[in-house]
Amino acid sequence: MTERRPRKDAIRNRAAVLAAADALFARCEHPEEVTMAGIATAAGVGKGTLFRAFGDRTGLIRALYEARLEPVRTTVEEGPPPLGPATPPLQRVPALLDAILCFKLDNRHLALALEQTGADSPYRTEHYERWHALLRDLLRRIPGPADSGFTAHVLLAATRADLVEYLAGEQRTPREELRRQLADFTAGVLGTRERPGPDAEG
Amino acid sequence: MTERRPRKDAIRNRAAVLAAADALFARCEHPEEVTMAGIATAAGVGKGTLFRAFGDRTGLIRALYEARLEPVRTTVEEGPPPLGPATPPLQRVPALLDAILCFKLDNRHLALALEQTGADSPYRTEHYERWHALLRDLLRRIPGPADSGFTAHVLLAATRADLVEYLAGEQRTPREELRRQLADFTAGVLGTRERPGPDAEG
DNA sequence: AAGGAAGCGGACCACTGGTCCGCATCGTAC
DNA sequence: GTACGATGCGGACCAGTGGTCCGCTTCCTT
Known part of the structure; x- marks a missing residue:
């Protein structure tokens, strides 16, 4: 039960990533042209952050x-x-x-x-x-x-x-x-x- | 109209590739673990041959x-x-x-x-x-x-x-x-x- | 036999998802 | 305010993919 709350930068980054990904998927025709690196860049974070947050x-x-x-x-x-x-x-x-x-x-x-x-x-x-x-x-x-x-x-x-x-x-x-x-x-x-x-x- | 018949080695290779691919797909659980290189090797041909024959x-x-x-x-x-x-x-x-x-x-x-x-x-x-x-x-x-x-x-x-x-x-x-x-x-x-x-x- | 066309093969390329770890940032205890 | 350990960050790095390229071999035609 020791569920520590995530740090606030983690929360902010997670939201930024979701928003960026959403926008990218909406913009692109074929989903496979939305890459993890692209999402990271669009969200202004590093790739590691993506994988840490979402696996x-x-x-x-x-x-x-x-x-x-x-x-x-x-x-x-x-x-x-x-x-x-x-x-x-x-x-x-x-x-x-x-x-x-x-x-x-x-x-x-x-x-x-x-x-x-x-x-x-x-x-x-x-x-x-x-x-x-x-x-x-x-x-x-x-x-x-x-x-x-x-x-x-x-x-x-x-x-x-x-x-x-x-x-x-x-x-x-x-x-x-x-x-x-x-x-x-x-x-x-x-x-x-x-x-x-x-x-x-x- | 000038449909030249393929060379006989091309025909043989094509058949070999199809047979090898068929066997590989049958053997593997997930289709994505059958790679083009794997098929080429199994068929005993080069990768170029695969792409030349099938695009x-x-x-x-x-x-x-x-x-x-x-x-x-x-x-x-x-x-x-x-x-x-x-x-x-x-x-x-x-x-x-x-x-x-x-x-x-x-x-x-x-x-x-x-x-x-x-x-x-x-x-x-x-x-x-x-x-x-x-x-x-x-x-x-x-x-x-x-x-x-x-x-x-x-x-x-x-x-x-x-x-x-x-x-x-x-x-x-x-x-x-x-x-x-x-x-x-x-x-x-x-x-x-x-x-x-x-x-x-x- | 010889010449040119068709085909071959595997090194090579661009690019992907995913990892890793030194370093910055944060929350906390004093 | 400051010190300090934990948490999270980031981007260089890696393994592995589909696909290309071009010098070389094989084949077919004459």
């Missing part, structure tokens, strides 16, 4: 990602409907997926950088496990013969960073259309799709 | 992958049902996805190596475009309000190499169970699942 490149990216994701997580875990825990599963599942999709759209560069850290599978990260567990539990409360765990994986795969990047960034699919497509697909999986209707195909 | 690392992996995939492609394009073109969409879609899943299970290392080539998105490859176009066209012939293109992307995302690796390799999901889960999910998406309640046109 390695993956650790830095993960820290950045988690920081950005934190508001979403809070809203999901203790916010009001339709994202919060009080929402019935049939509405919460699509709301959750939409929130994740929007997050990835708003943080494409970061999400891409994180998933592209080839070293370890993107499935063994804490935040993936969390989303998956939540989604799986929600799906379990919705009648349907398909395996909830697998369905949760596939629904999450529909929001993978590189797919989102491909559709939104390269194919220029507009944000709202992408959201609608995901919602439609989700509705189909959940069986909540409105029956024969005027589906205005755009 | 870069991605080119080599892609060539290997396409070579392995070729039988599947042939079966799909001109084979008998349920994979061949004579099959009605409602049966061909699940058959196609099952074939892709099995292929990835049988070639996990290669598929992983290919998808992990972070440089370019896995969505802009020739074979992905081919699978996607085929799947999308099949889906178009099945009534359903969801966007066929997007649905095709998500169904293909369900067979992504790292997800398959995670489920089969790390979580030890048995092959047959994985196939069943994918089939179940697909059936749900297609609406071909025997449903107790409201059946749409099907």
